[in-house]
Amino acid sequence: MRSETTAGAKPPARTAVHHLDPLLIALKVIARHFERPDSDAILTSGLPLVDGKLTVELLFRAAQRIGLKCSQLDGRLADILPVALPSILFLDGDVPAVVIREVSEDCYAVQLPNVKGIRTVQLKDLEERYSGRAIGVELVYSAPGAVMDEETRARLHTEHWFWSALRRHRKDYVSIVLAASLINLLGLAAPLFIMNVYDRVLPNKAFPTLWVLAAGLVLALVFNFVLTWARARLIDDVARHIDIRLSSTLFEKVLNMSLAVRPTSTGAFVSHISQYEFLREFFTSNTVALFTDLAFIGVFFLVIWQLSGWLVIFPALAVVIVIAAGLMLQFLIGRKLTVAQGQSAMRQGLLVETISSIETVKSLRAEGHLLRRWDDNAHATSGTSEEIKRLSSIGLNVAQLCQQLATIGIVAGGTYAFAAAEMSSGAIIATVILSSRAIAPLSQIAMTLTRARQAWLSFRLLDSIMKLPDERISTRSFVNRKVAKGGYQFSGVRFHYPHSDRNILNDVSFKAGAGEKIGIVGRIGSGKTTVARLMSGLYFATEGEILLDGVDIRQYHPQEVRNAVGFVNQEADLFDGSVKDNILLGDPEADDEALIAAAKMAGVDSFVSQHPMGYDMPTGERGSALSGGQRQAIALARVLIKKPRILILDEPTSSMDIPSERQLILHLKKAILPGQTVFVATHRQGMLELVDRLLVLEGGRLVADGPRDAILDAMKKTKVPNREN
Template identity: 30%
Template sequence: MSAAEESAFDVYRDRVERPLYRLFVEYGTDEWPWLVVGMTANVIARGASLLPPLVLGVAIDSVFDGNAPYTLPLVPAGMLPTDDVGQFWLSAGIIAGSFVVTAVLTWVYGVAANNFAHRVMHAVRTDSYAKMQELDMWFFDDKQTGEVMSVLNNDATNLERFLDDALQNSVRLGVMLVGIGVVLFAENWQLAALTLVAVPGMVLFTYWFMKKVEPRYAAQRDAVGDLNTRLENALGGVQLVKTAGTESYETDRVRDASHTYFERTLAMLRLNYVYRPGMELLAGVSFAVTFVVGGLWLIQGSGPGPLTGELSSGAFVTFLLLTQRFVTPLSEVSTIVSQYENAKASSERVFGLQDIPRRVTDEPDAVDLTDVEGRVEYDHVDFRYDDDGERILRDVTFDVDPGETVALVGPTGAGKSTLLKLLLRLYDVDGGAIRVDGHDVRDVTASSLRSAVGYVSQDAYLFDGTVAENIRYGRFDADDEAVREAANAAEAHEFITKLPKGYDTEIGERGVKLSGGQRQRLSIARTMLQEPDVLVLDEATSDVDTETEMLIQRSLDRLSADRTTFVIAHRLSTVKDADEILVLEDGAVVERGDHGELLEADGLYAKLWGVQAGEIDELPDEFVERARERQAETVVSGDGDD
């Protein structure tokens, strides 16, 4: 993706610095007691797990062989038993106790670590969702739903896995390596130096692995994203796939994406296939060196070669047992690296989302819009979606008195929907002003403005839930009687009562169990329940049959009565009774008047009316050519909702 093609999300994600450090600073500090408890328990548990080999070595030398006094590190000699039986039972008790302490503290650190990880992720997920809700429509114009869901779900899960597993395993690895090294050097520094000779090689091997595997993990994550996008598109468009008979084509595309993911996963796994056995081999070399040198030392009674001093049987056993302990923690480095890389990329996406600034914000001195009469003014309004893009609206000026109905008509891409989105402050104007009852919409709170404006769109969005819950959405405190009254006014009560459970019927995701006309009437009922002062109807009766349109139009007439109403329509018969009709072309108002005045003017409106009424067969060539040019410009600008 070129710099020019990057979205705001991509730009701010690339700017995130030290994302995991930021995660701990901004979220981990609030949950630090859980982290401290977990880390402390982890360190003590790992330290306790080193006691059995050490005590076993002491017991072999003192209790079984009787060649050395019974001593334990950090324990005064006067506190230790002097007879063999007492020393034996003390050793057995310490070994058993260490296993109990390890088990209990492992449980403690597991509980604490999970609490820390999940509490942090709960905060990250909810904060990210809240931030997403606050973002301007610019962001959603540019992002796919699947990518946003990935941030809220997949990326949060990656961070939780890192905080829960990788962080604790890293501490465990460090404690084990340091603890084993200290014990071995305390027992016999010369043999310890030989035993740990492979550790530098392990460190270098791990460094090589991390450098090599990082780009492969990145490539694998990209492949996962591509596969998810392909699956989402194919499933979302399953009706088109079936009606077009392109099942095999889509299967091939998914197969290609899946094969790419397969290849990149294998490329990553090949390194793991080398790394893990390589680490085990190096650990095996350490064990073999310890066994050979220590064995010769015991057999000869003195150190082989340049080695000096004595080596007891117990110390030899301790060395063998602890050397074996190197393998498991070091072999987990590949998993830790994987989780670290995934968490780093995920935290970049999370903070990239949170860092996107809002363009539409309330001014510090913004006031609530109250007692709305419904007078609306557009005063020389200019607008463009991008700072460097073409103007979508040009010097649009008109006034609407309270209770009037104004229709916006014109070709696709003329700017009709954009014009009314500015009224709701889904975007802010670049020039001029929009006023409601004399208040610039930028000087009032967005929440009070949007509460005063009801919006019914062509795409009636319904949530997964019951009929009543969807009508009540936005006025959650409305009682059942108010819900039924709104449904009656929207011509929806009759069909609702025929549903299996009436108002308690589950309608499925996006209302898939209802027809298009039924969904639209529920949307109108929802708007009626909110009792807005200003009403926006954006193609509210399109794509339905004539009978359904009649029912919807009746409900819209009730809804718009005594309210300032804006109507966007391609079907001109639905707006011919409007108080004023504005004809938009190329982002500017080119004609205005009522239906009769516009027909007499014999301009664009008259030509469009003639085509729809069947009075003329087709538009003149100049209108067709201009329409083609507008369609091309619409594709480039992305203003396809008009």
């Protein structure tokens, strides 16, 4: 086991978070114990930290990333420690301490919070401070650099993204079922009350009995009200917790999904994610209570049989007919739901594309064309929806008809039984009420089966999304590497984007030493942006290899690459918020001094200082409130604020005017650090002042590589020198 003092140095901002986050410290100690990656970037990147810290729930998620599994521990500390090691104990309330191993009997090696090094602590001393909360941590897989086999993968992913969320509330669901069962049992009170009034109170004028029965019924109704209210509150509470967990899980998947498997249509992808609403609504509504009501049909039939004997045949036949009709209708409804799902995805895709490109639509006068596509889809969707509603209404009408026919059968049959002195009038009335109560849930069976079918389709769709690979490969044991220098080497690199067979890059090979300043030039579509994306780890080469500091870039954890690389893409995507919010995305822990320094280097301060709101100036959705040059300046500041070891600029001034570009170049010359590796992909010759070497791409191939001035002179003469070896 490595000691605490051998941990690698951390960037200043990350170190601050490390010292202030006791749960992160505890997790890093355990990670080192198991020889797992322990850098802050790997453990916390992408997690919704609360005030920059891990919570217990986030601790579980962070541990799973590095092949560890956490579990809550209950019981006496003396029973926990000999078995569950290492573990995290919460002392003095909520202070986490890591118990690493047993040193001797009742003595343990413990990493105490805010204490350097590992101390030996006796069990009795831990028990005095133990708050009753503990977390056990176990290693799930450990083969360095190897992908897990299926058995180990199953162990790590025993918690399904959806079913695990429901299992967490299994006790609540048991309570909901019990409440629904009691509500159904109390539902027997009213018909039995009426039967006794007709059969015993009225013939004998037994008014004291009437009041006793009435008091009992009132008490039953009060209990029924309380149970119904409690059940509704519990269902809402469970729904809220499940909603928070599932929505966070799905959004985290969207953020961490590998770009190589990203769906081509953003709108359709959004539509697929929105299917979560159907799934959540089905499992967090009164569905559980409804199924309990359906299960109690047998209880009602048993009571009816006790009261009226053979008359139970009528409601039983009604139930069989309603269920059969519901199942037949579901076959038809299910096919329509599949069609409706596809139509909804197409409609959502068209809507998202239109809204995001509304300026282009207006400038091209393409409103009519898009409106026609929308109307065609709307007509198709409306027709499908109408057919689904029509089929569902048939099921409802069948249930109502069967309920009425069962009532007629009971009354008619009961009349003959009454004439033969086999049944009382009160029993007939009670049987009618119980029959209606038994069949009533079936009136919703068509709609319930429809919702169940929709929920199943949504589940399959979302489950397929959740099974898509992440760029953060949890099944791979990354060696704890950091990008130390910033040198690159491309060797025979070929690449094509997903859903396309055409290579964008063909046999590209070059070597860039750490600290070099290199420009990448070429015509539109020559592959400049693709090279930048490959260097930043957004995509991996289809063929060939890319080395970063002499190591295949795939051996680094993606977050370690992103931590070292500052990539400014030419789209300059911004988020709705303020200028300050967007810049701080590069380093949320940066102070105002660092913010202003980065803004000045990128030229943001020049236009922000003239706005009355300053750095609180709103950017609008995707930067719609700003000019193209202003968006690029903010995107550049967002990268400069984190002072990356490698700076990759893709057309950083394509939307800037000449004076703004000149000012930016002057600032960047001062901002670029001596050992910083810089790549600039550009069409603007002015930006080439920042570089000493040029790579020339043509048709996805590297056609020239040499000193900047030599390459530029050759290009002016329309003759590019051969690539230097």
